[in-house]
Amino acid sequence: MNDQFVAPVLPQSDPPPVVSDQWLDELADGLTENGWMSQDVACRLGAGLLSGLRNEVQILDRTEALRGAGVGRGADLLRDRSVRRDKIAWLQGMTPVQAELFEFFDAVRLGLNQRLFLGLRRFEAHYATYHQGDFYRRHVDSFKGRASRVVSLVLYLNEDWEEADGGALQVYNRESENEICGIVVPEQGRMALFMSEEVPHEVLPANRTRYSIACWFRCDEVPLAL
Ligand code: OGA
Ligand code: MN
Secondary structure, three states, X not given: OOOOOOOOOOOOOOOOOOOOHHHHHHHXXXXXXXXXXXXXXXXXXXXXXXXXXXXXXXXXXXXXXXXXOOEOOHHHOEOOOOOEOOEEEEOOOOOHHHHHHHHHHHHHHHHHHHHHOOOOOEXXXXXXXXXXXXOEEEEOOOOOOOOOEEEEEEEEOEOOOOHHHEOOEEEEOOOOOOOEEEEEOOEOOXXXXXXXXXXXXXXXXXXXXXXXXXXXXXXXXXXOOO
């Protein structure tokens, strides 16, 4: 009889997102020194979570659950296709992958509060799809004095993105806003983090469908429904 030991087959599951104190220090330093930073976080989030999120946005895209994004707020909200052409769907944190991602976002929120005293109380996040030719002209994510969106985080979900695919995030110097100070190629697992009021940025036209999640850490409360 063959009595060789057979190792039990364990269910395959990704470990939870890894957020270390040292990594949070790096994020806080990047925001303090330059107002922005970009980093590959695939190893922290895990391949399973990233591909799960990408599957969700691809399904939303195919089922036309994404809506043309607006510019401005409330009654000022405009769907101006000369400014931005992406389509979005807000995340609710209700699916397993969204819940896992929300844990990660909340750990970043708390870590930045502990280090930079930003008073971030909550976050909001949406999926975005840029189809071929779509762009988002230069803008900032929040207007000074509104004290709403404080820190922006964009996570990219595109496998094998080449420079020729376009769609890069172009970041401008917060002191001299005609100077480009960084280009982020939207490869899966890459993240951009920046101060929402300070750092002008733009999404260059994409030459193939581009998927991402944009998250804003805010210092206001959820408005009460009337
Ligand atoms: C935005 C934005 C950047 C990106 O949604 O406000 O600037 O690279 N996104 O998708
Ligand atoms: Mn933006």
